[in-house]
Amino acid sequence: MALTDHRIFRRGRRDPAPSRLAYRLERMWLKPVWRRVIRLGVPAFAVAMVAGVWLSDDHRRAVLTDGVNGVIQSVQSRDEFMVRMMTIEGASAPVDKAMRAMLPVDLPASSFDINLTALRLQVMALDAVETVDLRIRPGGVLSAIVTEREPALLWRNARGIDILDAGGHRVASVTSREVRADLPLIAGEGADEKAPEALALIDAAGPILPRVRGLVRQGERRWDVVLDRGQRIQLPQAGAVKALEQVIALDRAQDILSRDIAVFDLRDPSHLVVRMGLxxxxxxxxxxxxxxxxxxxxxxxxxxxxxxxxxxxxx
Structure with a gap:
């Protein structure tokens, strides 16, 4: 009887340790990654599955797209987002006309439909425009504040005569020099790229400036100063300003520019070579x-x- 009771006791005793599967699940649940997967990943996957099934129908997808576009359009068309006029400041009449013709804006228009970056690039394509500040101001005003390039030189080239600024950037074209007789003239291939150097030479030629007819770029390396009466000063490739100042100083001392000398050759700065007139x-x-x-x-x-x-x- 005692043996039987012992067997019954042993058969009815329950092992307190969890099963292997339960143990592994508990260990996984202790990891933050698995908790995020269960709490967030599984619901998100379920929602994505349902949305994918719902959007697989073309009609339902078209209805949803139209609804979203309608909401966006209703917000963008509100009165506070509408641009009704455009103002241009700092531009001359030709630049103002060109800007109004090129800006592809039919007003009134929503500010969301106006690409200021693209408009700014189009305006900067105008040769006469140096900088432009484009912005939409309160009250529905598209404002453009323009800074134009200052004409500094006339450049005679194979295509005609162009107006350049002090940096050599093209500003506009003219039909003849008389249109801007107040600007000094340069000529020759590559002369526009050396506009600052040309302006320095013109500034150095101040004492004889009334006699200067222009500067000619020779071989894209150096300058010739062309004077009236057919005289020409050939300057070196380096130190052109200093060489011109030497000629002017020599003219003050000996009045050489009034003599019948056709060419003053200073291509070798250490020697002045002259060629007499006919x-x-x-x-x-x-x-x-x-x-x-x-x-x-x-x-x-x-x-x-x-x-x-x-x-x-x-x-």
Whole structure:
């Protein structure tokens, strides 16, 4: 009997330790990652599944899209978001007209439909515009504050005559130099890229500026200063301003620019080489009993030389 009771006791005793599966589930639940997956991931996945099934129908998807667009349109069309006028400040009449023609804005329009960045890039494409400040001001006003480039030079090139600012940026075109006779003239390929250097030379040429007809860029390396009476000052590639100042100082001391000298060659800054004018050369040749030279620099036939000499003496 005692043995039987012992067997019954052993058979009815319950093991207090959890099962292996329960143990593993409890260990997983202690990890924050699994708690987030169960609390957030599973509901989000269920919602996504339901939404995906609902949106799989084209009609329901179109209805939802139209509804969202309608809400967005109703908000963007509210009166406080509407732009009704445009103002342009600081622009000349031609720039003002060009800006109003290029800005693709049909007013009134919602401020959400106006891309200020794109509009700013379009305005900056105008040669005469240096900077522009575009913004929508309270009261539904599209404001444009323009800073235009200041004309500083005329550049004669293969395409015509362009107006440049001090940095060499194109401002506009003119049909002739007389349109802006107040601006100094430069010419030659690549002269626009050296506009600051040209302005420095023009500033250094102050004492003889009334005689300066323009600057010519030679070989995209150096400048020639062209004066009236066909005179030309050939400047070096480096130290052009200093070389020009030397010529001006020499003119003050010896009045060399008033003489019959066609070219002042300073391409070698250490030596000044001059080429005399045609009259001066013919005078020397006449004194030496040589044949006179023509405008092309070639000796004239004997009869023509005699006529040229007699006309010079008569003059």
């Amino acid at each position: 009259d001066a050369r013919n005078t020397i040749r006449a004194a030496r009993g040589q044949v006179q030279l023509g405008p092309d620099g070639l000796p004239l036939p004997e009869d023509a030389a005699r006529v040229a000499g007699s006309s010079r003496r008569g003059g």
